[in-house]
């Protein structure tokens with residue numbers, strides 16, 4: 001029983017790692033969403049946004065999201081946005097490194113209402129991603145390659161070897177799910 005529980009915990013840790021490789025989905029900001037009088041610099045402080053992550057804005061429909069240039073961001077100018085989004089739920093994929101600038105286009109919401117946030121994206125780094133996903137775990141988890149090696153020992157029914165590195169993380173997640181199920185069965189028995 002004790003050994004099985006340990007195995008399940010290990011499987012859960014591995015599953016968290018596998019998920020990390022798929023990219024994080026950040027909601028701006030976690031508690032208040034995209035709204036007036038939120039300090040978004042405070043929200044971004046200490047966060048590491050990496051290529052592959054998503055930034056999701058959740059807001060009341062009377063707000064909107066404009067992606068603007070650095071210059072327009074600095075002055076809350078909303079007349080010439082790079083793109084305009086509305087509807088209450090807007091997600092941006094962080095596909096490359098660099099800084100992107102977002103404001104609300106409703107009059108005075110950016111200037112007086114503090115609805116402006118800039119997101120600086122850095123290159124993907126597996127170790128950093130793992131640390132972000134599991135900040136409380138003391139040792140760094142094994143890299144995905146080792147996870148995959150373990151997953152291959154999964155019971156019958158686990159997916160077979162992936163053909164491309166692009167699909168590896170997806171595959172690992174599925175295999176780990178199989179392992180987790182096996183561990184649960186072992187505990188139940």
Ligand SMILES: [Cu+2]
Nearest residue numbers: 063104106109
């Ligand atoms: Cu607004």
